[in-house]
Amino acid sequence: MFSTDGYDVVDFVARYQSDHTNDVTPSAPERPATRDSDYSMLEIWMPPGLTPLELKRIDSIICTTRMIKRGDVLFRANDNFQSLYAVQAGSFKTVIMHRDGREQVTGFQLSGDALGLGGVCTERYSCDAVAIEDSSVCIIPFHLLEILCREVKVIQHHVHRMMSGEIVRESGLLMLLGTMSAEERVAAFLLNMSDRLKARGYSSTEFNLPMTRKDMGSYLGMKLETVSRMFAKLQKDKLVDTHGKHIRILDFEGLRDV
Amino acid sequence: MFSTDGYDVVDFVARYQSDHTNDVTPSAPERPATRDSDYSMLEIWMPPGLTPLELKRIDSIICTTRMIKRGDVLFRANDNFQSLYAVQAGSFKTVIMHRDGREQVTGFQLSGDALGLGGVCTERYSCDAVAIEDSSVCIIPFHLLEILCREVKVIQHHVHRMMSGEIVRESGLLMLLGTMSAEERVAAFLLNMSDRLKARGYSSTEFNLPMTRKDMGSYLGMKLETVSRMFAKLQKDKLVDTHGKHIRILDFEGLRDV
DNA sequence: CGCCGTGTTGAGTTGTGTCAATAACCGTGG
DNA sequence: CCACGGTTATTGACACAACTCAACACGGCG
Missing domain, CATH: 1.10.10.10 (Winged helix-like DNA-binding domain superfamily/Winged helix DNA-binding domain)
Known part of the structure; x- marks a missing residue:
């Protein structure tokens, strides 16, 4: 129990990188600073075996990268939900706060982990996400991701598995807190x-x-x-x-x- | 905190029933016993405002109802995942077990609640689901639901919100166990x-x-x-x-x- | 009626919290 | 580079909330 990393996105990185190392070489050496089109984030976020066309589609919705300094907040509970985030570098904690001020850290996110999945339900983020070291994330507008999920089956399934993985990760934590x-x-x-x-x-x-x-x-x-x-x-x-x-x-x- | 019911499917029931009471009258009085085509389960599971055609599509994938007696198990952790379940009547608990035998109840599901969402991630159920009273569920084969999600936007979004709602529900529980x-x-x-x-x-x-x-x-x-x-x-x-x-x-x- | 699972209550124990003092560490600026 | 101040970590003494073990009461069902 709890040994799970949920649905480990990073498994995909490893498999992807070994299987497809040369499929995804950058097409051009120079790119805008906020825009990393060498697919590095795709490897973290997406399942392996995508066609070049599918990769391009995905790449087109991952619009920007954002830097977050240690202690800074990526989003707060109750902020309007627009996007999911994937940690590119650094690490985060997610925190929920009770009305009396008590806080509970609900997770630590390392590179490749997703942030913001709890926001889909109410269109508001369900927790604060705080960088615990200088970090960068890439931003995935959720409504675009939903469109893509309707078009590309493997991406749809990948997203379902990520959400399900988060459910499993949290139930492992419940076991930990409840019995250990x-x-x-x-x-x-x-x-x-x-x-x-x-x-x-x-x-x-x-x-x-x-x-x-x-x-x-x-x-x-x-x-x-x-x-x-x-x-x-x-x-x-x-x-x-x-x-x-x-x-x-x-x-x-x-x-x-x- | 924890006052949330996650993404409350039942909200939809209420809204649906008031808004569409006459849209969904049964088309025929006689139906097979295992097959309840009067859309009663759709009202519980699906968002309001679907067209009759969409309703028919959904109805076509909800194949069977199953009765579970008190104390009986709907599925066990590590069973092969095929379907999601929606509680139709009665109630369930979900339980995860540590290798040393310690158990943690991770939720109680009442009518309208979903069961099995944690199974998507690994294709195996992540917990046991046990009826705590005589109950019935309806069975939603997940691969069919995924197909439907690619075709009908509101259904896709509904499924996303259900999974996200389960994440939020569990993080409320983490707060409860961690701080109260x-x-x-x-x-x-x-x-x-x-x-x-x-x-x-x-x-x-x-x-x-x-x-x-x-x-x-x-x-x-x-x-x-x-x-x-x-x-x-x-x-x-x-x-x-x-x-x-x-x-x-x-x-x-x-x-x-x- | 009597049984067995379930729920209540009591007495004593213990793991974790609280409060407090001190030490180590880190980033900043001289 | 070192000195400094604030944050973070360690350790101790004591308190108390929840656990353990145990006896008993209730209630539904055969």
């Missing part, structure tokens, strides 16, 4: 981050977490002091080695069995 | 059930909960004894009146402010 101890949650979180970073080409054993203890705590349903204590405990048990945000996993099996 | 006390959770749960039952034409102040204390506890991330104690507390504070599964809400404002 603080130590188990932190262990599961580290394994999950390890998997996701590995899928993005980083080391699965040694990495830097982009978020603070407070954000981790909010995500995992505990106070930041408890997160800190659990890291200390895992370290004492020789399962991980931590120095602030830097993590080294020493014993995957041990972590799974916590 | 046992008493707050139970109060929020009662208000949520009240809203949903009201939308289905029942009293919002007095109703029967179909699930056990154990299931409520699992859903709310606490033990059944704690649920029971919280009911006792809310009763002592004159916010509700409970006798087992029968609930009477005495003070909505008070419950919201818990």
Whole structure:
């Protein structure tokens, strides 16, 4: 449970890149700064095996890239929903706020992950999306994506799988919050981050977490002091080695069995 | 937070029934037993304002109705995903199980709610769906629904909103599990059930909960004894009146402010 | 009627929160 | 480059909400 990355868009990147490396070479060396037409984002967002024509269609709706500095907000809960976003570089957290001010982090999005899926339902974003490091996203106007989905079956199915994947990811989190101890949650979180970073080409054993203890705590349903204590405990048990945000996993099996 | 019913399909029922009462009278009095062609399920599942032709198209893919007895399983996690289900009558719980046997109830589905959305992502259902009373569902083969979505824009958008609504519903639950006390959770749960039952034409102040204390506890991330104690507390504070599964809400404002 | 699943209540335990002091880290500007 | 201030992280002592275990009560059904 919770080890899932939902429907992992990045699987597609890897498969796409190995299968089609030379299909998608840029057609021209110079392009406008806000417009990256070398299909780099398509590889992240779209399924493999698309025809060049389909690729061009998709490319035509991904209009702009946007840079977001650490701490800045991409969208806020209740903002008018127009577009989905795909993280190009950096990372985000999504946060929902209760009327009394309590906050819950509902996810951390790394490169290739989608942002804004909750906005489709009411035409308003359902959470805040905040960059936790300097980041860039590409913007996918949703009404254009819907048109495309009616025309290209594989894209339609891809979008359905992304939304479904988000549902599955969240139910894994429900299990985590509903049934697991603080130590188990932190262990599961580290394994999950390890998997996701590995899928993005980083080391699965040694990495830097982009978020603070407070954000981790909010995500995992505990106070930041408890997160800190659990890291200390895992370290004492020789399962991980931590120095602030830097993590080294020493014993995957041990972590799974916590 | 959590007061949401996600993207409430039932809103459509109400609007549809008031706006189109006479548009959808059955064309023939006699029909096969497993096949309910009087469009009753369409009213639950589909948006209003469809043309008669569109209605007929949808009707043609909703092939069968299935009865499920209390305690019986509609589908299990990891079963092959073929179809979505819409609850026609009765109610269900969805449950995910950790490898060590711990269970988490991730939702309760009442009439009009969808089941199986998490299965799209991996082609396998992501949870068990268990009837908590004698129930019936109608079966929507997903590949046919996808075809229809490519042809009929409003249906496509409706499906997108349902999936997005499920994402939003779950993030509300994350907030509940991550930040709220046992008493707050139970109060929020009662208000949520009240809203949903009201939308289905029942009293919002007095109703029967179909699930056990154990299931409520699992859903709310606490033990059944704690649920029971919280009911006792809310009763002592004159916010509700409970006798087992029968609930009477005495003070909505008070419950919201818990 | 008696049984079994379900719900309630009590007493004692414990995991996590709270509050607080200190340490490490990071970005900024001198 | 280092000094500085603010943010972030660690650690300790204590409190309390929720859990555990256990006894008992209720209620629907055979």
